[in-house]
Every structure is written in structure tokens, then in C-alpha cells.
Amino acid sequence: MRRFLERHWYAYAMVLPVVVVIAVLVLYPLAQGVFFTFTNINEANIANPVLDRPATYSGVGFKNYLNVLSGDTSYGAFWGTLVRTLIWTFACVFLHYVIGLGLALLLNREVRGRTLYRVLLILPWAVPAFISAFAWKYMFNAQYGIINQLLRAVGLPDPVWLGQSDWALFAVIVVNVWLGVPFMMVALLGGLQSIPGDLYEAAEMDGATPWQRFRNVTLPGLRSVSSTVILLGIIWTFNMFPVIYLIAGPNPNTRILVTYAFERFFSGASRDYAVASTYGVLILSVLLVFATVYRRALRKQGEVW
Amino acid sequence: MTLDASSLQMVKPERRLKRSDRSLAASVGLHAGLIIASLIAVFPVFWVLVTSFKPDARAVETSPKLFNESSLDNYSRILGGEKGAFLTWFGNSVLIALLTTVIAVFLSATTGYAASRFRFPGKRSLMMSFLVVQMFPFAVLIVPLYNILIALGLQGTSLGLVLVYCTTAVPFCTYMLKGYFDTIPTDIDEAGRVDGLSPFGVFWRLVMPLAKPGLAVTSFYAFLTAWGEVAFASAFLSAADDSKTLAVGLQVFVQQNRTEWGHLAAASILVAIPAVIVFYLVQRFLVTGLSSGAVKG
Numbered sequence: 004m005r006r007f008l009e010r011h012w013y014a015y016a017m018v019l020p021v022v023v024v025i026a027v028l029v030l031y032p033l034a035q036g037v038f039f040t041f042t043n044i045n046e047a048n049i050a051n052p053v054l055d056r057p058a059t060y061s062g063v064g065f066k067n068y069l070n071v072l073s074g075d076t077s078y079g080a081f082w083g084t085l086v087r088t089l090i091w092t093f094a095c096v097f098l099h100y101v102i103g104l105g106l107a108l109l110l111n112r113e114v115r116g117r118t119l120y121r122v123l124l125i126l127p128w129a130v131p132a133f134i135s136a137f138a139w140k141y142m143f144n145a146q147y148g149i150i151n152q153l154l155r156a157v158g159l160p161d162p163v164w165l166g167q168s169d170w171a172l173f174a175v176i177v178v179n180v181w182l183g184v185p186f187m188m189v190a191l192l193g194g195l196q197s198i199p200g201d202l203y204e205a206a207e208m209d210g211a212t213p214w215q216r217f218r219n220v221t222l223p224g225l226r227s228v229s230s231t232v233i234l235l236g237i238i239w240t241f242n243m244f245p246v247i248y249l250i251a252g253p254n255p256n257t258r259i260l261v262t263y264a265f266e267r268f269f270s271g272a273s274r275d276y277a278v279a280s281t282y283g284v285l286i287l288s289v290l291l292v293f294a295t296v297y298r299r300a301l302r303k304q305g306e307v308w
Numbered sequence: 309m310t311l312d313a314s315s316l317q318m319v320k321p322e323r324r325l326k327r328s329d330r331s332l333a334a335s336v337g338l339h340a341g342l343i344i345a346s347l348i349a350v351f352p353v354f355w356v357l358v359t360s361f362k363p364d365a366r367a368v369e370t371s372p373k374l375f376n377e378s379s380l381d382n383y384s385r386i387l388g389g390e391k392g393a394f395l396t397w398f399g400n401s402v403l404i405a406l407l408t409t410v411i412a413v414f415l416s417a418t419t420g421y422a423a424s425r426f427r428f429p430g431k432r433s434l435m436m437s438f439l440v441v442q443m444f445p446f447a448v449l450i451v452p453l454y455n456i457l458i459a460l461g462l463q464g465t466s467l468g469l470v471l472v473y474c475t476t477a478v479p480f481c482t483y484m485l486k487g488y489f490d491t492i493p494t495d496i497d498e499a500g501r502v503d504g505l506s507p508f509g510v511f512w513r514l515v516m517p518l519a520k521p522g523l524a525v526t527s528f529y530a531f532l533t534a535w536g537e538v539a540f541a542s543a544f545l546s547a548a549d550d551s552k553t554l555a556v557g558l559q560v561f562v563q564q565n566r567t568e569w570g571h572l573a574a575a576s577i578l579v580a581i582p583a584v585i586v587f588y589l590v591q592r593f594l595v596t597g598l599s600s601g602a603v604k605g
Contacts, residue, residue, distance in 0.1 A: 013507040014426035017418040018434060021478055024415070028475045029441050032452030039451070049451070102345075109342055112330075122591055123346040129587035130353060131536030133555050134576045137562075138352040141359065141569055147368040149355060181348070189594055235442070235480075242445050245538055261445045265539070268450065276451050283445050290443040 039280040040067050046274040060277075067281040078278060079263040085289075088241065088259040091176060095243075096236045098180045100229070103187025108221075110188070111195045128185035136249035139178045140165070143250070171256045175247050182246065183239075187232055194228035195221070230301055238290055260286050353580070360573035367569035382574035391571055394578075396550045397557035400466065401535060402582070404553060407470045408534035409527050412477040416526060417519070419478070420485030421511050425497060435486075438479035446476065450543050457544065464546035469553075472544065473534045481526040488522030489515065521593035528590045535583055554579050 042060045050058035074082045110121055127135065142149050143164040151161040164174040198221065206216045244261045251257040253266045264282035267275045330338075359367050361378035369376065386394050423431055453472060454463065462468030492515060500510040516523070538555045545551050558579070561572035 011426070011428045014422045014428040014431075017422035017508075017511075021415050021419045021482070022434070024471060024474060024478070025437070025441060027456065028453065028471060029444070029449070032449040032456060033444060035452035035455070036449060044451075106342075106345055109338055109345075112338065114335075114338055114342070120342045120346055122588070124342075124349050125587070125591060125594065126353060126584075127349050129532070129584050130580050131532065131555070131583055133536055133538050133558070134356070134580050135352065137558075137572055137576055138356045141367075141567075141573075142352060142355060144368075147370050149372050152370065152372045181352070185349075238439075238443050242443070244445070249538070264445060280451075283449075286445050287440075287443055291440070294439065294443070 036280045037284055039277055040284050041065070042277055043067075044276045044280075046276070049276065063277075067277050068285075071278065071281050071285065079258070079267070079282070081285075084258055084260055084263055087172070087257075088261075091172065091179075091259050092237055092240045094176050095179045095183060095240045096233060098176075099183040099187045099236055099240075100233060102180065102184050104191050104225075106184070106188045107191040107195055110192055124188060125185045127181055128189075132182060132245050133249055135182055136178070136246055139174075139181075140250050143174050165251055165254070167254065167256055169256060171251050171254055175250055175257050178250060179240065179243060179246050183236065187236065190228055190232045191225060194225045197228075198224035234294065234297055237293070241290060242286065260289075356573045356576050356580075359569060360577045362570050362573075364568045364570040367573070382570050383578070386571060386575050386578065391568075391575070392557055392560050393550050393552075394557065394575065397552050397554045398578070400551065401554045401579075404466050404470055404473070405531050405534040407466070408473040408477060409530045411470060412474045412481055412530040412533075413523060413526050415474065416478050416481035416485050417516065417523065418511070420482045421489050421515060423482070423486045424489035425494065435483075438482055441475070441479045446540070450540070454543065463544065464551070466545075466551075469541060469544050470534070472540050473530075473537065476537075477530040477533045481530060484526055484529070485519065485522050488519055492518050524590040524593040528586060528594070531586050532583060535579075 041062055041064060043063050043066075044058075044060040048058065048060040050056065070078045071081050074080055106124060110117060110124070114120070143151075145151055145161070145163040145166070148164070150164070154161045162168070162170045165171050202220050202224070203216060206220050211219065241259075242261050243259075244265060247257050247259065247262050248265060253262070258266075260282055264279045264286070267282065268279040358374055360382055361380070362376050363379075363381070366376040385391055389395065419434075422428070423435060457463040457468045457472075460468070462471070496514055496518070497510050500514045501507075505513065536555060541553045541556045542559075545553065545556065549557075554575075558572065558575055561568045561575065
């Protein structure tokens, strides 16, 4: 034991602060959150230290899970919401990746004004998300928004973007794609720059077409960075709350699992913490299953990661 | 997760396609693509800027105009405090964002360095837990967190909020910095140890100065995390007007049925400026700093 500490004490000293903070502010709340899913806790029966009121909630077993998983509309129509969440996540991450890769390929070339282009293209990342949300909400407004003014000017139909239709989901996906492309672009640009140039020269000597060079040199060279950013992108997008909530509000057509948990949490007189936590645990389970499958699939293809 | 030769070449990107090798049509296409993408990236921000000079009533007219009774009135009213204690909110946000940046970057640097250089039992599960931490919807942690902050006596204080932001920023920052430290040759550490530096001395005096690009990017990330966050700030700061951050305070412009778009736009521009300044300072490090982290994730 002594030798063990002697060998590792500085490593542990360096990670200790983070472990303490994470344990106190994430793991313990997480455990408490999981505990809440088996109770009927809400604003009326939670302990309130300010009013000096003791807790009066009680255990209800698996009732919350049964209610939510039954897909009942008064519990957020879980399965429909899950499907919408998946559509939202995959549409966003797919577009982030494709557009980000396209722009990274363009920026990776010797082109006049490359620094300026790069600064302009990363700008959406630098603007705080709630500001971007306001900006897009303004632009998507059905009457005075610039987007509909342009559509009317060229004689196209001007839908009510953020109303009770699937256009609202389309609109928030557009916004989130706009927000998320810079991160992908920068990460992939770094990945492109780490591919050794002689690989391209060798491929060119062997007479490979540009498409073949892209397929057989660029894509394999980006595998490691791609697998990381796609996994992170999926996790972040799955839990992306501010964009949807600030733009569309509690609109059932843009409801994903996280925004419903929030609705349950914040709206109504009797803030339903139990159901909100149940949604949280279900979200975590879906993501854990996904991450496990994803990593296993990568490992099967011979990825060290 | 391994250090290989390719990561070292990142420092000097290969110039593989000379401008002269390209046909004119390809050049035009390249620039056209980049210009269109840049316009899309910049337009929303530009449009907010244009709107910020218009009176609220003109901002909702149904024909687009660049200038419409434009003036600096929105700005002077906001900075003059007519629309809530804007400057106080601004100060709160700056304080919280800077504290978050300093604490989060310092914590992630030590952790990232330990994970990059030392083998110790529990390292793998530590890195895994950082990934899992990002999966949990923090919306649901709010009630338990609220209780803990009360127990620690931090509820309603800036420090409490800073700690909460650190839990969001630290996992990703650690990943990035670990990747960045991996690209710094371990020979440097060994040389430092031979010269009599402690492991902490090596970290602080040798490795940290070499990791500037990585530190710049993580600072940017941590700063933005705190600067733009809405949900926790509305839940954990006391309701008093002078303890609000900008993200919470700006909600006063978005009322039930009527949004004061002109004022909101002006306030938005004022909020975006510090973020854009930070961004401009770090942007030249962004590609190397982020990629090594993500590549080596």
C-alpha cells in the first residue's frame, strides 16, 4: 500500500480536485435523481429548506416508468417523442458532418483569403447560443421575418415556420446545423492537416483519381477524429435543449426527450420532478446503450479507441 | 489514444496543392463555395446588427430595409440602465465566465496531464466517466443540485454557479488537453526530471507553456459554456435583479406577446462582443489545439 501510494500519489493529487467536484456535483445528484424516479416527488411535497417544510413524498415503485413507457400522451407520448429525437439527432449530426467535411476540404486547400474565410465560417460558434436563437427566431417570424420576406419576394409560399406543424422541426434543425457546423469543420480541418502529404503524392503517382484519393486516403486518415466527433455530436445533439426551447418554446412538434423533461420540470403549478427525472434516466440509458454499441462496432473494425 | 508520427506533422501542414496547379474553373468554384458558406454563417449576425439600430416598431415591418429610422438610441437606453441593470448583469457574466474559465482550465490541465503521462489504477474508468457525464441531461440534475448547493451554502451565489459550469466544461476540456499533452514529447518531461524538477514542476514550468494552443482552445470553450448558459443561471441565481447574468436578464425583452426586437438586438450585439473578442484572440490556435485533442481523443 505504501509503495502503491508512493508511486501514484502525484497522479492522484492531480486528478483529485476534478474527481471531488464531479462526485459531489454530478454523481451524487445523479444518484438522487435516480432515487426520485421511484417516488411521486413534485413541488408540493419536496422538502423546502426555505419554508422549513419537511418532505412528504412517498415511493411509488416502477409506476413512473410504466406511465412513461406506456406512451400515454399525458406523459409526453414517449415513443413518438423518441422517434422525433432520433430524427432530430441524426439529421443534425449527418448535416454537421457532411457540411463540416465539405468546408474543411475547401479550407484545406491553398486559397487566397483562407484566414478570413476561416474566421467568418467559425463565427456561429463564437456567438452565444441564446443570442443565435433570438436571431433565428426573428428571421423565421412568419410576418416580418426576413426569410419569409425573401420567399414572398420570389413568389414562393411562405409557411408559418414556428407554428404547429413539422415546419417547426425543420426550422430548429436548420438553426442547429448552422450552430454546429463550425465545430465539426475545425475538428476535421485539424484531422485533414494531420494526414501526411506523401500519402497523397504516392496515390497520385499510382494514378489515383481525386475521388479515389478521397476514398482511400482522406477518409481513412480521418477515421479516428471522425469517430470521436460523431460520438460527441450525437450525445450533444440528443441533449440539445436551449436551441429548441428558446426558438420553438413548448411546441409538441419540436418536442424531443430533453425538452419534454424540461417542460415537465418547469411548467405547470405542480412541477413534476419525478417524471422529469424518469425521462432523464431513460435518456441516459438510451445514450449508454448507443455508446456501447458504437464503440463495439468501432473495435470490430480494428479501432484501438 | 496513441502517439504516432502523424500527430507531430500537424505543426507544419503540408502544402500539397499549389494554387497554380488548379484550373480557373476550379478556383472559381472553390471561392464560390466558400463565399456562399461564409455569407450563410455571417448573415444572422449581420441582420441582428442591422436590427439593433432600428426602433422596436420599425424592426417588425414587413418590408426589409437596411436602415429605417436607425440610430444609437437602443444602445444608449440599454447602457443607460433604462431596460434593467444591464451593466450589472454584464459584470456578473464577466465574473462568472472568467472564474469558470480559470478554474475549469486549471482542473482539466492537471487531470489531462495526469491522464496523458501517468499510468495509474482507475485512469480508464475516469476517462470513461467523463464521457458518461456528458450524456446525462443536466435538466434533471437541477433539483438535487439545488439541494446540494443549499447544503454547501452556495445556492444563489456566483461561486455555486461557477462550480456547476465546471462540471459541464471540465470533461470535454480534459479530453482535449489530454490529447494535446499526448503530442508533446515525453523527452521534455524526462529532461526536466533529470534537472531536478518535481512532477508538478515539470507540468507547470515545462509542459504548460508548450501547451498554449490547447489551453487557448479549452479556455475559449469554457468561457463560452459559462457566457451563454441559460437554464442553470435561471435556476440557481437569486431572483434579485442585480444578481442576474446576461442570459437571464435579456429575457425581459421577450415578454408574453410582444418582443422588443430592436432593444433585444442591441443587447445581443453587446453580449456577443466579448465572446467574439475571446474568439478572435484564440482563433489562430483553434485548428491545432482542437484537432490534436479530438484526433487522439
